[in-house]
Amino acid sequence: MIAAGLVRMHFHDYFIRGCDASVLLDSTSTNTAEKDSPANKPSLRGYEVNDNAKAKLEAVCPGIVSCADIVAFAARDSVEFIRAHTIGxxxxxxxxxxxxxxxxxxxxxxxxxxxxxxxxxxxxxxxxxxxxxxxxMNPSSPGIADVxxxxxxxxxxxxxxxxxxxxxxxxxxxxxxxxxxDPYLWASQFADAMIKMGQISVITGNAGEIRTNCRVVNGEGLEYLHQ
Missing domain, CATH: 1.10.420.10 (Peroxidase, domain 2)
Structure with a gap:
């Protein structure tokens, strides 16, 4: 189930140095990407969802929606979906x-x-x-996101x-x-935690860039990209 993978991707990206979608970057000849680290490969999945969303958004509103935004929105929608499906x-x-x-x-x-x-x-x-x-992950109810x-x-x-x-x-x-x-307490706390995690070290303005392709940086020589 890809929904659980997208929620996990949100955590792996945002909890490490904040909201920058760096986990979507591909490795290069001089740098091993986060996605290819032992913690993420081969277990992290859902890259194609972000690729497809980015391509469609760039076609109608180029340079507006960042890759970090897509990671967050995909995870948010997945949380709603996995309430009736697998959690991971x-x-x-x-x-x-x-x-x-x-x-x-x-x-x-x-x-x-x-x-x-x-x-x-x-x-x-x-x-x-x-x-x-x-x-x-959940042996007693593997197909339901619950307490x-x-x-x-x-x-x-x-x-x-x-x-x-x-x-x-x-x-x-x-x-x-x-x-x-208390399942209602859990649901509320989980939602609050997702929101708080999405606010970790958010970079705005000219501090970063909105990538055209989430897998690569827009220009050469940029050591670290925000989005």
């Missing part, structure tokens, strides 16, 4: 150490729910050489260590419990 997926390699190589004393992370760990092992067999194996994620965390059914770490701090554990109980 994870590659097996991103958490396999919790299943097979957790520590010197335990091959499996003891904080994982045993039945969930067994399910993950069936979906992500040890020794697999397939880098594209994926699982749904079941927090219910799963409370049941020790989160695939990432960072998920379970939320329960190790009193403040974050309290937030997990509140969100698990």
């Amino acid at each position: 997926r994870s590659h097996c390699w991103a958490f396999s150490s919790r299943l097979y190589n957790f520590s010197s004393t335990s091959s499996q992370d003891p904080s994982l729910d045993p039945s969930y760990a067994a399910l993950l092992k069936r979906q992500c067999p040890q020794g697999s050489t397939n880098p594209n194996l994926v699982i749904p 079941a994620y927090y219910v799963d965390i409370l049941a020790n059914r989160g695939p990432f260590t960072s998920d379970q770490t939320l329960l190790t701090d009193a403040e974050t554990a309290s937030q997990v419990k509140q969100n698990a109980r």
Whole structure:
């Protein structure tokens, strides 16, 4: 489902140095782009959506809508869409150490729910050489964006260590419990978080440029582009 990918793209672009759509830039002979870093390749997706939107916008109003604007609008529309569809997926390699190589004393992370760990092992067999194996992020309701994620965390059914770490701090554990109980609270907080993230280090005026093609900068010798 591309919608979840667009929301993730919004996060990966805006949370690193702010709103600049730099994650859309292609690599060059002298620079490895963000999209080709291990954190983004091959898991980040949705570039073609931004390409298509940019091409259509440039055809009717050239030089007006920035690539950063497109990333934000695509994510906003996707949030509305994924409320009734999938919320996302994870590659097996991103958490396999919790299943097979957790520590010197335990091959499996003891904080994982045993039945969930067994399910993950069936979906992500040890020794697999397939880098594209994926699982749904939310095992109890993989096709719906809802508070079941927090219910799963409370049941020790989160695939990432960072998920379970939320329960190790009193403040974050309290937030997990509140969100698990109140879907309306979660929806409101999620919307607020998306808006706040979209306001990180926004560059305006002559500080940047509006790219004609989101994959490349407009001119030569520009070390860093805003949009």
